[in-house]
Amino acid sequence: MRKLEVCFTPALLPLYDIRDSIVVIIDIFRASSSICYGIDNGAEGIIPVATVEECLQYGGSDFLLAAEREGKVVEGFDFGNSPFSYTIEKVKGKQIVLTTTNGTQALHQSLQADKIVIGSFLNKTALCDYLQGQQKSVLLLCAGWKGMFNLEDTLFAGAVVNCLREDIQNVDDAGIAAEELYLMAKDDLRDFLRKSSHSIRLEKLNIEEDICFCLQTDICTSVPILENGRLRKMTPTTISRVRRGS
């Protein structure tokens, strides 16, 4: 039976059998939001790598190198994971190599999944349309913060559960909890998140504009999907073709 599960942190991923599932990587502040925005803005591809060292191996002018650790751009890199670094002007036609504290780590731990896609509030409807059209189980993988649960990733997982409810009845306890939290918070996500310890940590980084940007819904119409180690655009056309099963 088709399942819809939420894994609150990559530290729990070994408990799930994802071999036949679509895994959605969620790292709202800010990796998955920036990836969605960058791909939607025409980045040719985003290559997620686990370490700063791997990132550095992609030298030369062919690649933009992006590295974030502890919420900051790693010294010497073009940029980190602020969505404002992923505008059309900066990324159109470019290849980006990206490593982040939580998001890209979560992705690398999911490599045995049937498919890996990237989700954020920015591409919520495109993502849900795609997932609805697939006859696969879905695991929503929250990147969390250093292995721990965080609220913002959970709220987005809850938003997706809420969208997919009619298609998939078999939802785990984590999915139920995430959906309830989302329903409670959805009218003012920013306000709800002010309570969160992670938000406080992020506020110290002085990225309020990034936070508000990442909480916008549906400013992107595409879904990044991992193919041959590279995230590329799956367009609405591709998505609806998949839905029709053609």
Next chain:
Amino acid sequence: MRKLEVCFTPALLPLYDIRDSIVVIIDIFRASSSICYGIDNGAEGIIPVATVEECLQYGGSDFLLAAEREGKVVEGFDFGNSPFSYTIEKVKGKQIVLTTTNGTQALHQSLQADKIVIGSFLNKTALCDYLQGQQKSVLLLCAGWKGMFNLEDTLFAGAVVNCLREDIQNVDDAGIAAEELYLMAKDDLRDFLRKSSHSIRLEKLNIEEDICFCLQTDICTSVPILENGRLRKMTPTTISRVRRGS
């Protein structure tokens, strides 16, 4: 600074530094509820052991042997973890050796904590009174289900967060989420839990009476505490003495 954290499953416990904290073991259906009820009913002590084999080593008439796996009493044992096996008639003055699928495992993973106590809706106020009187950080450890998140343990953790809010401001994201879920569910816990996958699993075990029993609040006035490998009663007198710091 004093912290109040919620760990959703023992699989995440290695991420927390508990050496200077009080860990509260929570396994609402049913180990922690039954332990609270048994201790309150005068059980001399409850010895939690990790495996069925260890349990069997306590032979002879001196001990009641209790073993639960997959929600059922293990064949050949006196009883499992139904609270109805922990009445005064059955347990007063007795030593019980207990092993369960999730609860006793969580306890054994917490042995480096400063103190380990047991929490359930049955002793909620006694537990919160005790925790308020201590100047320690608190980790609420949900036993979950085979390493995964479950709703009922989370709701109780949320109830405790809600009680301790004024004493401890430093609450992690998991604690915030648990409290929000509790506030949403508290008027009818049983109804809220009907949505839960774990409840469906428990319904199959035909333990509806146990479930309703375990959702009662404050029918016990004591807190079980681990001392020298044995859970024993910490009475309200002890608790208030601790609060006064005498």
